[in-house]
Amino acid sequence: DTAVSQTPKYLVTQMGNDKSIKCEQNLGHDTMYWYKQDSKKFLKIMFSYNNKELIINETVPNRFSPKSPDKAHLNLHINSLELGDSAVYFCASSQSHEQYFGPGTRLTVT
Amino acid sequence: QQQVKQSPQSLIVQKGGIPIINCAYENTAFDYFPWYQQFPGKGPALLIAIRPDVSEKKEGRFTISFNKSAKQFSLHIMDSQPGDSATYFCAASTGRRALTFGSGTRLQVQP
Known part of the structure; x- marks a missing residue:
């Protein structure tokens, strides 16, 4: 069973679009x-x-927002996508110090 | 400001060799120091971790050495195998806060 899962695995979109990445953990x-x-x-x-x-890294643009419908899910919403947002995004979870990562979502903004 | 500095950037060893990856940190409040292994197209996987109250920890072929006074820690991989070829990241955190990662070391173990 997958511990931390993310969807989609790949996301290709155009500048200016709004997109979401989903994350679920069963730990x-x-x-x-x-x-x-x-x-x-x-x-x-x-x-x-x-x-x-909720702790937000001060360098993260406010176009990015996390939304948690419940304890097992933390989704990432991104508004007005920019070329510089192209990257791999990883979700992780922890109960103590140990953090477990998902497989990643490769976002490509064209 | 890079709070965790990692070296070398890349490393090539022969099978059976002992690659050593080093990290130095600045924030003395860090109290948890993990190492992660990442294969291409995969997420980082927790390999081994240490707290600052011990100087060494071994798990299988992986060993962390920790020097609190020097604010340095390192990963040693004994009897390295081609399957160990991956990118390795050191990291540090305070309490249950987010991890601060080093810049990564790309390890290649040649057969």
Whole structure:
């Protein structure tokens, strides 16, 4: 069984569009994250969220917003997509220190 | 500001060799130091982790060495195999906060 899953695996869209990436975890964890991996493979936190607290990395544009319908899901909504948003986006979850990552969503903005 | 610096950027070793990847951190509040392994097209997978109250941790062929006073930690892979060829990331966090990653090391183990 997949612990942390993301859909879609690949997403190709045009500038200016609005898109969403879904994340689900079946580990019973209480904290979920979104990370961005750029073309140089550098991984950087975007958001961390549990039912009590949303922490937003100050460098993340407000076009990006996390939405959590329940404890097992943390979706990422992106408005007005830009070329620079092209990257691989990873969802992760944790209960303590150990974070477990999903397979990633490769977003390409044309 | 890069809070976790990782080196080398890339590393080539022969099968059976012992690649060593080094990381240095700045934030003394970090209290958890994991290493992740990432294969192309896959998500990072937790390999091994250490807390600052121990100087070494071994899990199978992977060993973390930790030097709190120098604010450095390293990953050693014993008896490396071609299947170990991947990108390795060190990371650090405080409490249950998000991870701060190093820039990654691309390891190639030649047969």
